[in-house]
Amino acid sequence: MTEQLHLPVVGATPELEKPKVGVYVCHCGGNISDVVDVKAVAEAAGLNSDVVTSKDFVFMCSDPGQNLIIDDIRDHGVNRVVVAACSPALHESTFRRALEKAGLNPYLYQHVNVREQASWVHKADHDGATAKSSRLVRAGVSAAALKDPLEAILVSAEHRVAIIGGGLAGMRAALALAGIGLPVTLIERNARLGGSLRRLGRLHQTGEDGAKVVDELEALVRAEPLVTILSGVGVEKVEGFVGNFTVRLEGREPVTAGALVLATGFELYQPADGELGWGDERVITLAALLEALPSLPRTKDGVLIWQGKPIRNLAIVHCVGSRQIEGVHEPGPDSRINDYCSRVCCAAAMNAANQVQDQFPETQIYDLYRDIRTYGRGQEALYERASKGGALFFRYQGEEPPTVEAAPEGSESPLQVRLKDALTWNEELAVPADLVVLATGMLPSPITELVESMKLPVGADRFLLEAHPKLRPVEVANNGIFLAGTCQAPMDASEAGAGAGAAAAKAGILLSEAELSLDPFVAAVRVDRCNGCGDCLAECSYEGAITIVPREPRDQTQSEKIAWINPALCKGCGACVAVCSPRALDVAGWSLDQYEAMVDAIAAT
Numbered sequence: 001m002t003e004q005l006h007l008p009v010v011g012a013t014p015e016l017e018k019p020k021v022g023v024y025v026c027h028c029g030g031n032i033s034d035v036v037d038v039k040a041v042a043e044a045a046g047l048n049s050d051v052v053t054s055k056d057f058v059f060m061c062s063d064p065g066q067n068l069i070i071d072d073i074r075d076h077g078v079n080r081v082v083v084a085a086c087s088p089a090l091h092e093s094t095f096r097r098a099l100e101k102a103g104l105n106p107y108l109y110q111h112v113n114v115r116e117q118a119s120w121v122h123k124a125d126h127d128g129a130t131a132k133s134s135r136l137v138r139a140g141v142s143a144a145a146l147k148d149p150l151e152a153i154l155v156s157a158e159h160r161v162a163i164i165g166g167g168l169a170g171m172r173a174a175l176a177l178a179g180i181g182l183p184v185t186l187i188e189r190n191a192r193l194g195g196s197l198r199r200l201g202r203l204h205q206t207g208e209d210g211a212k213v214v215d216e217l218e219a220l221v222r223a224e225p226l227v228t229i230l231s232g233v234g235v236e237k238v239e240g241f242v243g244n245f246t247v248r249l250e251g252r253e254p255v256t257a258g259a260l261v262l263a264t265g266f267e268l269y270q271p272a273d274g275e276l277g278w279g280d281e282r283v284i285t286l287a288a289l290l291e292a293l294p295s296l297p298r299t300k301d302g303v304l305i306w307q308g309k310p311i312r313n314l315a316i317v318h319c320v321g322s323r324q325i326e327g328v329h330e331p332g333p334d335s336r337i338n339d340y341c342s343r344v345c346c347a348a349a350m351n352a353a354n355q356v357q358d359q360f361p362e363t364q365i366y367d368l369y370r371d372i373r374t375y376g377r378g379q380e381a382l383y384e385r386a387s388k389g390g391a392l393f394f395r396y397q398g399e400e401p402p403t404v405e406a407a408p409e410g411s412e413s414p415l416q417v418r419l420k421d422a423l424t425w426n427e428e429l430a431v432p433a434d435l436v437v438l439a440t441g442m443l444p445s446p447i448t449e450l451v452e453s454m455k456l457p458v459g460a461d462r463f464l465l466e467a468h469p470k471l472r473p474v475e476v477a478n479n480g481i482f483l484a485g486t487c488q489a490p491m492d493a494s495e496a497g498a499g500a501g502a503a504a505a506k507a508g509i510l511l512s513e514a515e516l517s518l519d520p521f522v523a524a525v526r527v528d529r530c531n532g533c534g535d536c537l538a539e540c541s542y543e544g545a546i547t548i549v550p551r552e553p554r555d556q557t558q559s560e561k562i563a564w565i566n567p568a569l570c571k572g573c574g575a576c577v578a579v580c581s582p583r584a585l586d587v588a589g590w591s592l593d594q595y596e597a598m599v600d601a602i603a604a605t
Contacts, residue, residue, distance in 0.1 A: 020078050021052065021081070021082060022081050022082070023045040024042075024081070025045070025085075026058075027056065028059070028086055028115055031086070033056075035120075039056055041137055042054045044134045045138065052077070060083055060095075061090075061091045066101075073099065073103070080109075080147060082144050083110075083112065084113075086115040089471055095109055107147065107148070110141075111140075112140040118133045119133075140598075142598050143595075143598050150589055153519070153567045155241070155568050156515055158256050160258060161257055162261070163185070163186045163260075163263055164235055165195070166187070167195020167496075168197050168496055169487075170193075171218065173503050173504045174186045175217075176508075178226040182511060183228070184227045185227075185228045185257065186227055187249070190232065191231055192218075194211070194218060196265060197210040199291045200287060200348070201294065203492075204348060204379070230249065235450060236250055236449070238260065239543075242479035243516045244258070258510070258516075259507040259510050260480060261482050261483075261500075261503045262450075263483075263484040263503075265445050266443060266444060266490070269338065269443055270321075271285075277405070282414065283438065284435065285439075289352055290351075290352055293355050302361045304435075312412070313363075313412070313431075314356060314434065316367050317368045317402055317417065317437070318345060319345070319441070320440045321338055322440075325398050339461075340461045340490075344490055345442075346372050346373045349369075350379075350383050353365050354385055357386070357391070365390070366431045368402050368419060369396070370396060370397070393423070394429065396420060397420065402417050402418060404416075404433075413434045415432075455541060455543075457476055463487065463489050479518060479568070480510060483503060484496070484503040518568065521572040522570035523546070524565060526583075526586065530582065530584035532551065532559040532561030532562050533581075535581070536580055539576055539578070542569050542570065545571070546576060548562070549561065577592065
């Protein structure tokens with residue numbers, strides 16, 4: 001793939017050897033200027049010999065603020081730009097675009113964060129915040145003076161998307177991508193599409209049957225000529241990089257794709273033996289009840305029948321496998337507890353209670369909960385309806401979960417659920433139960449091999465982690481990989497569908513051009529210094545990002561081998577730079593020389 005990658009360069013170019021830096025200090029509408037004396041910071045920056053203009057403005061990110069920069073580049077020959085403002089995560093790209101509009105290389109830009117690093121953290125010390133801002137700007141000017149005019153990395157792309165997971169989210173993403181003309185390969189490890197939704201009965205959002213919803217989706221997907229379905233196929237490994245991924249399959253030819261959508265779904269928590277009576281045939285999961293409800297028989301007087309026995313008292317226990325507390329709950333097979341909320345269980349439990357009340361009016365429902373979290377439009381009505389329909393609610397504390405045990409001889413039901421009810425000042429109660437239903441939480445599907453082979457970021461809850469929930473939703477840090485549905489968090493069907501649409505839209509945007517343009521902030525090799533020792537290769541966490549290759553025979557005094565960077569796989573983390581003793585490696589745009597200049601500038605009196 002080397003011929004498809006246009007590499008970044010390291011080293012100053014002759015036409016920009018004399019830096020002419022423009023410095024612009026933002027008021028941020030008072031976020032900065034209420035604490036920092038921005039005029040003093042701008043004046044101090046103007047004393048630097050490399051600075052040709054230094055200004056402050058109320059909102060640098062506004063069109064007038066950007067025009068200040070554009071005019072100075074065009075009219076006064078500014079060839080490096082430093083903006084002291086908010087976090088670079090918000091507006092670094094904004095100012096780079098301004099440089100491009102003015103005809104200047106966008107990578108000759110240095111962002112200085114004086115809002116989060118000065119004004120917001122030193123509100124009580126205006127003089128100190130001002131002095132710190134001046135030092136930060138001085139460091140930014142020193143770094144800008146050493147910047148190189150980098151070029152974006154161009155990668156030729158396979159115009160196809162591979163979707164791993166054929167549940168609701170995977171199918172919705174496939175249809176959305178096919179709708180904009182992109183070919184899709186949909187890979188599902190099970191024999192049928194549809195995922196977990198097939199087993200969850202009637203959806204609480206719409207009242208539709210989950211199996212019917214996915215059947216209709218599957219029919220649409222199978223009728224779409226741009227979608228290739230590979231079912232009953234496991235993924236062994238994913239190799240490559242954005243624009244050129246290779247998905248290796250069990251017993252099948254590999255699939256190549258320019259982007260990946262992960263829609264690997266979820267699994268439900270499996271209670272441990274003896275947990276809340278688990279193992280007794282009269283203790284089941286909420287999913288089992290929801291799946292069976294449409295076809296369950298009833299007695300003549302309207303009582304639910306389960307496995308041939310009338311269920312006059314049905315107890316639903318919430319938060320089984322969710323919101324676990326260390327020291328109270330036993331850790332799972334991976335020696336961890338699930339301390340997160342699974343979000344959808346409460347609404348699913350209320351949905352089940354309402355269905356039971358509708359179909360079996362003489363079955364009494366007892367609901368044992370920690371907190372009722374029926375969030376979102378219409379879901380609170382589920383709780384209200386269950387309460388008005390006759391369900392009795394008991395609230396337990398997380399530190400003292402209920403216990404399920406055999407009822408004393410002569411009791412009306414064979415089981416009883418014991419708890420301290422917080423609604424009656426911790427009165428100890430024994431709730432009768434012919435059937436105990438455990439509302440189990442959601443766990444991410446086990447995709448350890450994918451996580452390891454693709455170096456995917458995983459959160460503390462073991463779900464896949466998006467790069468930023470607001471700035472880069474449904475994206476992971478690895479370029480070209482997007483998340484759809486419950487692989488990233490517990491969510492209901494409507495949320496999973498929305499996430500699938502977002503992932504499809506981002507994959508479509510990525511592959512909208514013949515070549516992909518990537519930021520050049522990756523490791524670069526100084527060929528005159530590299531001795532091919534391989535220390536960088538041993539340190540790199542990204543497979544294929546660094547390789548040791550034969551050097552072209554130019555100088556007999558040089559080593560026979562040299563490091564080569566694949567910029568599409570490199571993440572610019574700098575780990576290789578830290579172990580390179582001959583200083584042959586730098587992260588383009590963030591060289592060691594720049595860092596040293598910044599430190600010297602900060603330390604200067």
